[in-house]
Amino acid sequence: xxxxxxxxxxxxxxxxxxxxxxxxxxxxxxxxxxxxxxxxxxxxxxxxxxxxxxxxxxxxxxxxxxxxxxxxxxxxxxxxxxxxxxxxxxxxxxxxxxxxxxxxxxxxxxxxxxxxxxxxxxxxxxxxxxxxxxxxxxxxxxxxxxxxxxxxxxxxxxxxxxxxxxxxxxxxxxxxxxxxxxxxxxxxxxxxxxxxxxxxxxxxxxxxxxxxxxxxxxxxxxxxxxxxxxxxxxxxxxxxxxxxxxxxxxxxxxxxxxxxxxxxxxxxxxxxxxxxxxxxxxxxxxxxx
Numbered sequence: 441x442x443x444x445x446x447x448x449x450x451x452x453x454x455x456x457x458x459x460x461x462x463x464x465x466x467x468x469x470x471x472x473x474x475x476x477x478x479x480x481x482x483x484x485x486x487x488x489x490x491x492x493x494x495x496x497x498x499x500x501x502x503x504x505x506x507x508x509x510x511x512x513x514x515x516x517x518x519x520x521x522x523x524x525x526x527x528x529x530x531x532x533x534x535x536x537x538x539x540x541x542x543x544x545x546x547x548x549x550x551x552x553x554x555x556x557x558x559x560x561x562x563x564x565x566x567x568x569x570x571x572x573x574x575x576x577x578x579x580x581x582x583x584x585x586x587x588x589x590x591x592x593x594x595x596x597x598x599x600x601x602x603x604x605x606x607x608x609x610x611x612x613x614x615x616x617x618x619x620x621x622x623x624x625x626x627x628x629x630x631x632x633x634x635x636x637x638x639x640x641x642x643x644x645x646x647x648x649x650x651x652x653x654x655x656x657x658x659x660x661x662x663x664x665x666x667x668x669x670x671x672x673x674x675x676x677x678x679x680x681x682x683x684x685x686x687x688x689x690x691x692x693x694x695x696x697x698x699x700x701x702x703x704x705x706x707x708x709x710x711x712x713x714x715x716x717x718x719x720x721x722x723x724x725x726x727x728x729x
Contacts, residue, residue, distance in 0.1 A: 445485055449478060452497050456504050462569045463508035465528030465554045473507045498580070505566055505584040512562035527649035527658055527721055528554035530705050532695060533687045549573070550689050551707050551719045553607040555647070560599050567592050568599035608716045610691050610709045617692035617710045618685065624708065624715060625683060625694070628674035636671055640664045641714040651723025667718070677704070688719075702727050 456477060460470040480503050484493070493499045528551055557565055563585050570576040570584070582592040611617055620639055627635035646661040661667050681696040681703060688694075688707035696704045705727070709717035721727065 442485070445481070448496050449481060449500070452500050455497065456500055459501060459569065459574060460504050460508055461531070462549060462554070462557070462573055463505070463565060464511060465558060467529040467531070469511055473504050473511065476507045477503045501570075501574075501576070502580075502584050505570060505581075509562050509566050509585060512565065516562070527551065527647060527719060528558070529726065530688050530693070530707055530719070530721055532693070532705055550607060550610065550691060550709060551647075552645075552709060552717050553603070554689075556603050556606040560602065561595075563587070564595050564599035564602075567596035568603060571596045572600060572603075608709050608711050611711055611713070614687075614692065616713070617708070620710045620713060620715060621685075621692045621694065621708045625678060628671070628678040631671060631675045633668060633671055636674070637664060637668050639715055640667060641711070641716040644714075644716055644718070646670065646718045646720070648720045649723055649726075651725055 453474065456474050457470055460473040461467065464470055464473065477500055481500070530551060557568070560568065566585055567578070567581055570581050571578060578589045578592040578596065581596075582589045585592060585595075587595070623639045624636065626632075627639065642664050643662070644664055644667045646667045648659045650659075661670070677696065681698055683694045683696050686693045686695045686705075688705060692708050692710065694706040694708075695702060696706065703724075704720055704722040707717075707719040708715050
């Protein structure tokens with residue numbers, strides 16, 4: 441492929457990764473989708489048709505949308521259970537993060553919203569992501585899914601109704617978020633039940649994905665009594681690990697290590713000064729990636 445087209449592709453890579461990540465919730469599959477878009481562009485160049493692409497960004501977005509749609513449909517055919525059996529891959533940024541990952545974090549959506557998106561059909565998810573998150577018209581979206589614009593609009597509307605209000609909106613102040621997370625960590629380390637309860641929302645949700653270490657997929661606990669009841673586990677893990685602040689999917693989080701090896705990633709959604717959601721990924725296979 442010529443250097444000019446290569447540079448043009450790289451200009452769009454960040455946008456394409458953001459689209460694919462919202463569609464798939466998997467960083468490895470996101471990279472696969474971007475690679476497939478690159479290969480298709482290379483084939484177009486080899487066939488001499490690249491010069492006919494007037495809007496490369498739109499063309500690449502269409503290709504990635506179709507690739508992601510096929511991936512989501514393949515998941516369904518494999519009978520993978522989408523909701524609450526596997527946490528979406530967290531996007532983590534700290535002082536060690538490379539610029540490309542930093543860019544994805546800056547534009548990341550919360551894990552809670554990604555979990556809700558997992559409950560949509562592939563076509564609903566495509567319509568919602570491309571229209572509501574990236575501002576594409578339904579006239580542009582319809583050909584990607586081989587539907588009419590009216591049908592695409594109906595899919596987007598149905599998806600929007602299911603998504604609205606399903607994922608908590610975090611407080612906008614990152615300093616205030618971090619203050620609440622620090623209070624949670626102090627309460628956990630000290631085994632202080634009252635202090636822990638003081639930072640938890642009454643309807644708090646805890647989601648833990650331990651991968652092969654936790655048979656049955658993701659464990660979900662809801663309500664302050666159930667989550668606060670995990671104080672002994674929180675204390676054990678907090679005292680056994682070294683916690684480093686990080687930004688996880690745009691909100692305050694922690695990267696926990698033992699002897700320098702990452703053992704878990706925690707994401708906290710803080711709303712109204714209280715923790716409304718805690719997501720913990722401790723799957724060693726996925727942490728290694």
